[in-house]
Amino acid sequence: MQQAGNKRLSVLIKQKAAELDFDLCGIAKTKVLSENGRILEKWCEAGMNAGMSWLQRNPERRINPGLLMAGAKSVVVTGLCYYSEIKQKDPGAPLLSRYAYGLNYHDVITSKLEKLLDFIRIHEPDCEGKAFCDSAPLLEKAWGRQAGLGWQGRHSILINNKIGSFFFIGSLLLDLELDYDTPFEQNYCGTCRVCIDSCPTGAINENHTIDARKCIANLTIENRGPIPEDIIPKLGGRVYGCDTCQEVCPWNNPPKCRSHPEFTINKEVADMRREEWLSLSQERYIRLFRNTSVERVKYSDLMRNIDAAISSMDY
Ligand code: B12
Structure with a gap:
């Protein structure tokens, strides 16, 4: 019973x-x-x-x-x-990772x-x-x-x-006993290594972990120091987080996740041109990114990222 x-x-x-x-x-x-x-x-x-x-x-x-x-x-x-599906419009603008939209x-x-x-x-x-x-x-x-x-x-x-x-x-x-699902025992990555081979900084280890010292997500979100000089040329314009390992993954191609209105990019952010990113004021940063995931980095760190992202586009 x-x-x-x-x-x-x-x-x-x-x-x-x-x-x-x-x-x-x-x-x-x-x-x-x-x-x-x-x-x-x-x-x-x-x-x-x-x-x-x-x-x-x-x-x-x-x-x-x-x-x-x-x-x-x-x-x-x-x-x-x-x-x-909606993305940033200016291909020359620093690139936000999707989870921060x-x-x-x-x-x-x-x-x-x-x-x-x-x-x-x-x-x-x-x-x-x-x-x-x-x-x-x-x-x-x-x-x-x-x-x-x-x-x-x-x-x-x-x-x-x-x-x-x-x-x-x-x-x-x-604290309730419920009816439990079976743990997922399979690993359907098989011999595929496309994420390892595509990571711009070689941050993916062989054992299903990553090296956060090299991961662009860590270096642009959690890192409170400067972005290492040898990483900047590899940023590929990324300003906050990185989606490369997921974008190249065959399980996301074609993408099967649906859009939720909460995570759709703000129109003003989507429309921002490269120059507007470079001249982003603290007031605009607060207005645009309050209550978004980007709030995790303070204004000065976002500006550090913007400079690094823009200079990475010259390589
Ligand atoms: C710390 C952290 C980060 C760090 C470190 C990332 C990492 N891979 O650990 C940084 C800042 C780099 C980061 C980046 C990102 N993160 Co993050 N992050 C976390 C956090 C807080 C903890 C993760 C953790 O425990 N890491 C420690 C390492 C050692 O764990 P692990 O890599 O999972 O390793 C396990 C496996 O290797 C496993 N394993 C391997 N082989 C074997 C074999 C056996 C037999 C067994 C039993 C286990 C096993 O054991 C390890 C320990 O569990 C979680 C939230 C949470 N509380 O869990 C979110 C979380 C993982 N992040 C998330 C996201 C979305 C991201 C980004 C995509 C954001 C972005 N676009 O930039 C990137 C992805 C980068 C990447 N490839 O991981 C999501 C992932 C959702 C999902 N579908 O999995 C989470 C779950 C947050 C959430 N609530 O949604 N993140």
Whole structure:
């Protein structure tokens, strides 16, 4: 009887997730991700986390959801597409990565997950839950795999065999037992190495991890120092993040992710010409990028990126 109830609620959760416009939803049973923990630890020891020292903190919490929320039994993992057909117009303008086109995804996704939790509480009023999107030490891609959503490609990003990889991951920890999806055991990258061979800076390792010291996404988003001189010629105009490894991926060609209005590029940003980027004032930066993912870098770092991106176009 209990099991039948879990099954019914799991179906309802997935229906509600679809109603909330999520593109993917799977459910995993919580456990300690020891193997992932070992890989993460070695990766950090090798310095591959670059300046992101926070990835080394609380290693136990990072692999054990029970330490993020007492009594956690299930992880509902969702995917929300951010692919947008509309792009920047001026080919000479610095290039924004697609995930930064629209509203801040942390807010969009956490708010949808909270609505999902409210819905679950209609059925289970005492249920405890916590919603996360890139906001906690939770290995989100690994949980996506556990919830059956897909596999980590050579570029380390989670790929789904129906919609590709241009989606964000959001997770909801619950203290309920549910009906679990089968972890995704296959890896459909096969012998393909197109992402490794196409990465402008050679940042993709052989073991489904990347070297953040070389990754353009890290160097233009998380990095608080100057962009290394030897990287600038390889930026290819990129100003915030990088999509190369996903754009060349056969699983994204043709792109299968649909557009969501929240992640469609702001018209004024799409229309900005190269000169306007170069002369971007702090006021305009605040007006254009408030509540978007670009807010993660302060004005001076965005200007650093704009200079580097523009000079990379001369090589
Ligand atoms: C730190 C971080 C970054 C860093 C480091 C990237 C990285 N690959 O680790 C930087 C700033 C570079 C970055 C860049 C980007 N990021 Co980011 N990032 C994160 C974050 C916060 C943590 C990732 C992490 O744990 N890294 C540590 C390393 C060691 O983990 P890993 O690479 O996944 O390695 C695992 C596999 O190798 C696996 N593994 C390999 N072999 C084997 C074998 C076995 C047997 C097992 C069990 C496991 C295993 O084990 C490792 C540990 O789990 C997550 C959010 C989160 N909380 O999870 C978002 C996240 C991964 N980022 C995301 C995005 C969108 C991006 C960008 C595309 C943004 C952009 N356009 O620029 C790029 C992509 C670059 C790339 N190729 O990774 C999304 C990815 C969504 C998806 N579909 O997968 C996430 C999930 C955020 C979100 N909530 O949506 N990111």
